[in-house]
Amino acid sequence: MKKYILLFLTLLLSSAGLYAQSIYDIRNAIDFFESNKMQKGEYRRTLTANDIKGSPFLNDEFITGTIYTYQKVQFNDIPLRYNIYNDELEFETPDEQILAMATPEIVEKAVIGEHSFSYIPYQISKKMKRGFFILLEEGKVSLYARPVVLYQEPKEAAPYKDPEPAKFIQRPNEYYMRNGKDAATKVETKKDLVNFFPDHKEEIESFIKKNKVKPGKEDKLVLLAKYYNSL
Incomplete structure (x- = not known):
């Protein structure tokens, strides 16, 4: 029975993927x-x-x-x-x-x-x-x-x-x-970064300090955005 349920779910997910592509x-x-x-x-x-x-x-x-x-x-x-x-x-x-x-x-x-x-x-x-x-x-x-x-x-x-x-x-x-x-806003300073995440200000400040995030460092900014989106 479990095998048939798994097969059904697999087909269902495959169909959902095809439907998403056809949007x-x-x-x-x-x-x-x-x-x-x-x-x-x-x-x-x-x-x-x-x-x-x-x-x-x-x-x-x-x-x-x-x-x-x-x-x-x-x-x-x-x-x-x-x-x-x-x-x-x-x-x-x-x-x-x-x-x-x-x-x-x-x-x-x-x-x-x-x-x-x-x-x-x-x-x-x-x-x-x-x-x-x-x-x-x-x-x-x-x-x-x-x-x-x-x-x-x-x-x-x-x-x-x-x-x-x-x-x-x-x-x-x-x-x-x-x-x-919302309209995108330019990141120019560390203060801009912290103020952009008021709902998780302490976590963001800690993450920026620990990972040495700077406004001009693309790889660090990507890490910060990914971190916030995971909260």
Whole structure:
């Protein structure tokens, strides 16, 4: 009898897994291009930067990825890359046009290689914005990385100095935490970390001290988020 019960539970769980996968209406890249055109009209071209040193991209090359929308549609096999400077998700069409996604607000998740991106609200300088973030840990509290690229204007020649071309400069990632569906907030100090977890303040303070958690240390921040989500 136990054998039959175990077999039934196994089949039940397998069926549940298949049902969970079928929640999304799976479509291909061509449908993605067409559906976005219908929703938002014409795409706008991205910034061309052939005369600028450095790179505005997380990865220069396009990587075949998947987009999951809030409308529960899954688009597979789309050549994607993330433009950090423009904060845009770019894609390459079958006729090799490089375009920026015109409807980022539909993106629940975009998986590009080893990175999973979310388009979420965040607060900075007391202003509310929306943008793409790399998801590092998801749960009651979610942790995100925000890549940063700065643009430096070209510099003219000066005494004892050669001219310098314009260039993109990659800076260390910034890190944000998000409580549920609230806007994500930037983690800048240890005080920010402690204040983010008021319901377990003592445990968090002890964990931060014991594990030497610092705002700029990604691996330590992931440990902290995982710890809190386990409480």
